[in-house]
Structure formats: C-alpha cells, structure tokens
Amino acid sequence: MFGRLxxxxxxxKTWQAVFLFGLIGGGALSFALWQSAALFRPxxxxxxMAIAGLLVGFGTRLGGGCTSGxxxxxxxxxxxxxxxATLIFMATAVVTVLIYNRVAS
Amino acid sequence: xxxxxxxxxxxxGGLFGMGLAISGMTxxxxxxxxxxxxxxxxxxxLFVMAGAVGLYGLGMLILRRFENRTLRLPSTAPSPIDHxxxxxxxxxxxxxxxxxxxPGPSLANLGALRIEALLFVPAMAIGMLLAQRFxxxxx
Numbered sequence: 001m002f003g004r005l006x007x008x009x010x011x012x013k014t015w016q017a018v019f020l021f022g023l024i025g026g027g028a029l030s031f032a033l034w035q036s037a038a039l040f041r042p043x044x045x046x047x048x049m050a051i052a053g054l055l056v057g058f059g060t061r062l063g064g065g066c067t068s069g070x071x072x073x074x075x076x077x078x079x080x081x082x083x084x085a086t087l088i089f090m091a092t093a094v095v096t097v098l099i100y101n102r103v104a105s
Numbered sequence: 106x107x108x109x110x111x112x113x114x115x116x117x118g119g120l121f122g123m124g125l126a127i128s129g130m131t132x133x134x135x136x137x138x139x140x141x142x143x144x145x146x147x148x149x150x151l152f153v154m155a156g157a158v159g160l161y162g163l164g165m166l167i168l169r170r171f172e173n174r175t176l177r178l179p180s181t182a183p184s185p186i187d188h189x190x191x192x193x194x195x196x197x198x199x200x201x202x203x204x205x206x207x208p209g210p211s212l213a214n215l216g217a218l219r220i221e222a223l224l225f226v227p228a229m230a231i232g233m234l235l236a237q238r239f240x241x242x243x244x
Contacts, residue, residue, distance in 0.1 A: 002208055002212065002229070002230070002233070003233040003236075003237070006230060006233055006234055006237065007237060012106070014106055014111065015106060015110070015111060015114045018111050018114045018115050018118065019114045019115070019117060019118035019121075020118060020212060021115065021118065022114065022115040022116060022117060022118025022119040022120075022121070022122065023118040023119070023121050023122040023125075023209065023212050023213055024118075024122065024212055024213065024215045024216045025115070025118070025119050025122065025216065026118060026119035026120060026121060026122025026123040026124075026125075026126070026213065026216070027122040027123070027125065027126050027131060027212075027213030027214060027215070027216030027217065028122075028216030028217065029119070029122075029123065029216075030122065030123045030126035030127055030216075031126060031131075031216060031217045034126075034127065036127075036129070037126040037127050037129070037131070038126075038217070039129065039132050039134075040131070040132050040133070040134075040214070040217070040219060041132055041133060041134030041135075042133065042221060043133045043134055043137050043205050044133070044203065044204060044205065046220065046221065046224055048203055048204065049204050049206070049221050049224050049225050049228075050224050050225070050228045051200075051203060051204075051228075052200045052201075052203035052204025052205075052206060052225065052228075053200070053204065053206070053211070053224065053225035053226065053227070053228025053229040053231075053232065054200070054228045054229070054231060054232040054235075055196050055197070055199050055200025055203065055232060056197055056200035056201060056204065056206065056207060056208065056211075056225075056229050056232065057200075057208075057228065057229035057230060057231060057232025057233040057234075057235075057236070058193075058196055058197075058200075058232035058233065058235055058236045059193045059194065059195070059196030059197030059198070059199070059200055059232070059236075060193065060197045060207075060208060060233070061193070061232070061233040061236035061237060061240075062189050062192060062193030062196065062236045062240055063189065063190050063191075063192070063193025063194035063195075063196070063197055064184070064189070064190060064193065066197065066207050066208045066209070067154075067201070067207040067208075067209065068121075068207075068208070068209045070194070071154060071158075072154065072157045072158055072161055073161060073179065075158050076157070076158045076159075076160075076161035076162040076165060077161075077162065077165055077179065077181065078162070079181075079183070079184065080183060080186065081183070081184040081185065081186050081190055084186045084190065084191070084194075085190055085193075085194040086194075088191060088194040088195050088198065089194045089195070089197045089198035089201060090198065091198065092194075092195045092196075092197075092198030092199050092202065093140045093198040093199070093201045093202035094140050094141075094142055094202065095198075095202070096140075096198065096199045096201075096202025096203055097137055097140040097141050097202045098141075098143055100202065100203065101141065101144065
C-alpha cells in the first residue's frame with residue numbers, strides 16, 4: 001500500500017494515505033497508553049537497518065506484497081501466489097537470521 | 106470521497122497499528138525471536154498471524170455474500186507465481202531477517218519517532234521506487 005502511494009498513476013490515493021496516517025496514529029496511541037506495547041529492543045546497528053529498509057522496499061514492491069498484504073490478506077483469502085510468497089519470505093528470513101547470528105557473534 | 110468514509114479508513118488504519126503494537130509486533134526483538142527458529146524460539150508472531158489470517162478469512166467469507174456494486178472486495182482471480190513474486194519475496198525475507206522490521210510495524214514505529222523507523226522507512230521508499238523504476242509496478 002505504501003508503495004502504491006509512490007506511483008503517480010495510483011487512483012484514490014487519499015484513502016490509502018489516511019489509512020497509513022491511522023496506522024501511525026494507532027501505534028503512537030498504543031505506545032503512550034501501554035508500557036508492554038512500547039517495548040522496543042533494538043537488535044541491529046543503524047547501518048544494517050538502512051540496508052534492511054532498502055531490501056524490504058525493493059522486495060515487497062517486486063513481489064507484490066509483505067507480511068500484511070501476502071501473509072495476512074492473501075493467505076486469508078487462500079490465494080496460491082500469496083501462500084507461495086509467504087513461504088518464501090519466511091524461509092529466507094529464517095536463513096538470514098541464522099547467518100546473521102553466526103557472523104555477528 | 107466523503108469525509109465519513111475517510112474517518113473509517115483512519116479508524117481501520119488505527120486499529121491495525123494498535124493491533125501490531127499491543128501484540129508486540131512493533132518490537133524487532135519479538136520478530137527476530139520468531140525468525141530465530143534454531144535459537145531461543147519465540148512463537149508469538151505465529152499466533153498473531155494465525156489470528157489475523159483466520160479473522161480476515163472469516164470476514165471475507167461473510168462479506169462475499171453481500172458483494173454488489175457498492176461493496177467491492179479484493180479480486181479472487183488467481184495471480185501467477187512468476188519470477189518477480191519469487192525473487193521479490195526472497196529479497197523481502199532477507200531484509201526482514203536483517204532488520205526485524207516489515208512495512209506495517211516500521212510505519213507504526215514512526216508513531217514513537219524511533220530513529221530505527223525514521224531511517225528504515227525512507228530507505229524502504231527508495232527500495233520501492235527502485236523496484237518500480239526497473240521492474241514496473243504491475244503487481
């Protein structure tokens with residue numbers, strides 16, 4: 001959804017932008033109200049976070065969805081392509097964490 | 106679009122953000138703990154996702170019965186499992202494992218102005234623009 005906002009040709013940008021502002025607002029409200037929701041353990045150096053952001057942006061746009069788009073909505077509708085995408089990103093994420101832990105420790 | 110509808114979209118986004126935060130999915134420690142299946146595994150994400158998938162699936166089943174010209178739902182037409190889907194999802198997984206952030210939680214963390222999110226989200230936007238520039242934006 002965030003990616004579509006970056007395309008000039010996307011119709012009805014308003015509701016998508018409003019939804020994303022709601023998402024940020026919902027996060028802010030929860031962090032303020034509940035200590036357990038505000039728990040945040042930084043796991044990686046900032047340079048790794050920037051590289052991760054690039055890969056997440058590129059990958060979700062190329063693959064057509066993320067943990068929400070494919071993982072929840074697509075799988076929830078029983079879409080075969082979303083089930084495949086979810087299995088693939090789960091697998092590469094598990095392998096990445098395995099390798100990162102080996103190399104970084 | 107009518108203002109009332111936009112309020113609904115804001116509330117929907119707000120519920121999504123609250124759900125992510127309350128269930129602990131905005132904490133990279135939880136997410137990486139889930140992905141670390143060969144270490145001290147934290148299954149929380151599995152339960153959050155299963156709950157969301159189940160509720161979304163059930164909601165869709167019910168709403169399909171009321172689908173008409175004014176209520177339009179996501180298409181059920183099958184999309185191909187092509188190169189872009191496979192390679193893109195694989196790259197996304199690597200980024201997810203590296204940072205412990207996927208798009209939703211990274212945006213929700215903007216609500217706390219966390220430096221990780223303030224760095225991650227613009228990088229994500231650049232990644233998306235690169236994918237669109239070189240591979241189009243069909244999906």
